Amino acid sequence: MDRGGCQMNGGGDRSGPEQHGMITLEDLESFSEEQLSDSGNGSLEEEGETMEDEENQDRLLHYWQDVARGHQVEVAQDMAEPIQQLTSNNQGRSQRQLIPFTLLGRKEKCGELLYEKRQYEKGRWACITMREDTYEQSICYGFMRIMRYICQQNSLGDYLGMTLPIVTVVRTNETHSAMSHDVTVAYFLPDYHQAQPPQPTDNEIVIEIWPATTVYTRPFTGPTNEVTIIDQISAMAELLDSPGVCVNDSFIVAGYTNPAHSNRQNEIWFLERP
Incomplete structure (x- = not known):
């Protein structure tokens, strides 16, 4: 994944013509x-x-x-x-598909999960990059545009199906002390649309192929904003045995529950370098 795109590892081809977070997610x-x-x-x-x-x-x-x-x-x-x-x-x-992955390992301390290591396979994602004043504004406006794509504003004119988590790609400076205003909101196409993804009518939504990726992930609860995300990145970096194996300036926030939920379920993802 590079700073300008939303691929998970920096590689990946692009196909087609071309989220705390706010309004995103599981218990709709x-x-x-x-x-x-x-x-x-x-x-x-x-x-x-x-x-x-x-x-x-x-x-x-x-x-x-x-x-x-x-x-x-x-x-x-x-x-x-x-x-x-x-x-x-x-x-x-049952109506929401969880993005498939293979669990490669877990690190625990005194029975508490510190992080998991997972393998996500290559797949197609619908992505849009926003640049609003705040992270929450970017993911909300971005998800609403993705939502229109899911709900008929696509070449099939049909409801595409929901997958979880909805992810946002965030970018930081090298010291992880500040976030870029550029935030990418991404939706994994359901299995039955992976081979031939419906094309968005919104020309700023791009269908991208993200390569297979190894992810280090840690759960956290509560709101997602610039402060909480920077805190979670710092906490995760301290827990990793070899943080240098991961991309240093691009991270993913994965959201599973809606913004009104009193105990929102999220994950911070570190991406292993290709």
Whole structure:
């Protein structure tokens, strides 16, 4: 992975014509069921299952807008349909594909996981690089554009399916004391679209082939912003036996849970040099 692209190792071909984080991820049904029910609006089952009702669609949009406003992000009215589609198509964990990997090893201390070493195989990703004022703004606006691609703004005109984690590529200076404003949001194409990925209608979304990569990964919970990411990078560097084997200025933040979750699940990924 280089500073200008979003490949995992710096290699990789490009095909096609051409995320804490904010609105990204795993328990998308909690937007509709848990959070909306808590506000007195009832559950999706009570309202009629799939959110096709215009009133429920607006309710979800308003909820996302309220959450995003706290991060100085505006969610446009035209996001109502993608939000509805992503939510109604992800009722249950079985509807979300986890990106496959091979576990190569684990390091523990006193029963606590310090980090895992994993192998991710070559695969196609939809990527967009953003440059907003803050990390949270970049990943939110980037994911919303990826979300439109997932939800019909593609050459098939169809819902593509959700995979996890949604990842963001962040770049730092050599001392890991500051982050670049350039943030790449990336979505792994589901298995059934890997051979022939649908092309985005958004010409700033690029389909890239990321090469097979060895990743050192450590879980963390809570929000993701410039401060927490720099802290996690520093903590991970201290835990690695040989940090020099990893890329020094590009890292990945992997997100598994949505921003409203009280105990957000994330990972920091260090990428082994090719």
